[in-house]
Amino acid sequence: MGSFTMDEEFTLCSSCGKQVPRYQFCIYCGYNLLKDRGRTPQANEEERPTFEPPMPTTSFVPEDTNFSRPLAEGIMPPFPMAPFMEPSGDARDTQVRRELLKYQIWKVKLCGIFSERGMPTRVFTNIWEGYGDEVTRLQRKIEESLRARKTSYEDKKAELENAKLKIDELRVRVAIGEISESDLLIRTPSIRADVESLEREVSRLDEQLREEETKHSGGSPREMFEHEQSARAFVSKIDGLIAEGKISMELGRRLEVEMEEIREYFSSMVGDQGEQDLRNEFDTLEVRYKVGEITLAELESLKREIVTKLERHWAN
Numbered sequence: 141m142g143s144f145t146m147d148e149e150f151t152l153c154s155s156c157g158k159q160v161p162r163y164q165f166c167i168y169c170g171y172n173l174l175k176d177r178g179r180t181p182q183a184n185e186e187e188r189p190t191f192e193p194p195m196p197t198t199s200f201v202p203e204d205t206n207f208s209r210p211l212a213e214g215i216m217p218p219f220p221m222a223p224f225m226e227p228s229g230d231a232r233d234t235q236v237r238r239e240l241l242k243y244q245i246w247k248v249k250l251c252g253i254f255s256e257r258g259m260p261t262r263v264f265t266n267i268w269e270g271y272g273d274e275v276t277r278l279q280r281k282i283e284e285s286l287r288a289r290k291t292s293y294e295d296k297k298a299e300l301e302n303a304k305l306k307i308d309e310l311r312v313r314v315a316i317g318e319i320s321e322s323d324l325l326i327r328t329p330s331i332r333a334d335v336e337s338l339e340r341e342v343s344r345l346d347e348q349l350r351e352e353e354t355k356h357s358g359g360s361p362r363e364m365f366e367h368e369q370s371a372r373a374f375v376s377k378i379d380g381l382i383a384e385g386k387i388s389m390e391l392g393r394r395l396e397v398e399m400e401e402i403r404e405y406f407s408s409m410v411g412d413q414g415e416q417d418l419r420n421e422f423d424t425l426e427v428r429y430k431v432g433e434i435t436l437a438e439l440e441s442l443k444r445e446i447v448t449k450l451e452r453h454w455a456n
Contacts, residue, residue, distance in 0.1 A: 233285050240278040244402055247271045248367050251374040251399065254386075261387060272398070286349075293345040300338040306331050361409065365419070365450065368406035372426075375399050418450050 149162040155171035164174055247268065254264045310327060313319045375396055382392040407419060422443065429439040 233282070236278055236281050236285075240275060240282070243271050243274045243278070244405055245367055247275070247402060248370045248374070248399075251395075252370055255374055255377050255381060258386075261391075265391065289345070289349050293342070293349050296338060296342050296345055300335065300342050303331060303335045303338055307335075362450075364406045364409040368403050368419075371399050371403040371406065375403070418446055421446050 150159050151162045151173060152158070153160050153166040153169065153171055153173065154175075155166060156169040158166070158168050160166050160168060160173070162173065165172055250264065250267055250271070253259065307328060310319065310324050310331075314321055314324050378387075378392045378396055378399075381387045382389055387395070425434070425439055425442050425446075428434045429436065434442070
């Protein structure tokens, strides 16, 4: 085996793991060292140096997680979110009635545009039927709400009657000897308290029910009267629209029925008895004209007089 000097280049044999001169073959095991050219030689497991991780010089101190302490000065808490509030039953009913009023007004305006300015009949019927569907839906919701209130009222009323009977039952049980007078005296105050509470609840529900049955949709009496008169005016033009061929006889008769319902809807929204009396005079004039008691000119003149009275009534 030849000798080698210290100034010769050395490499690590990947076969035996020893340092050897950078010849073609390993001087110890004969491995072809040219195969390792361009590849980083790997040392044996026992010869590979190991490195210990440095020890920390300081210890980690966790942050304070006591959330009950007040926030540091200058740090603002998150902006509070307002909780979502479901509208009350009264608010929902009011909203539904306003929606109903809106569609009823739109139906009257649609008829006015159709009779005065004209539009394709198909366009008129499409819009009319769409409004009618919404009116039916909203009226159904109002009826359901009213029915629920009536049911609640009747249930509480029955509960009140049963509570009142309990005292009479106790007196009978005392007479029979089932319970003593002292038992009657002990039980009576709580029963009377229940009766008084139920009486207040029944009174409240009764008042709400009466208000619900006569509740209006928020329009002023003057506005309701004007819409009523617009509906009445369109009904009087239906026969002319049929004669002109703008609408069919079937559609005309259906419009008469539905517009009369709308007119009654607006007529029901009266301010007080004085206004109701004047509106009744309007209806009476229509009947007198239809039976031939008064002429058209007289009808219009008397109507103007009633309108003048209504204007004075609303101004007071």
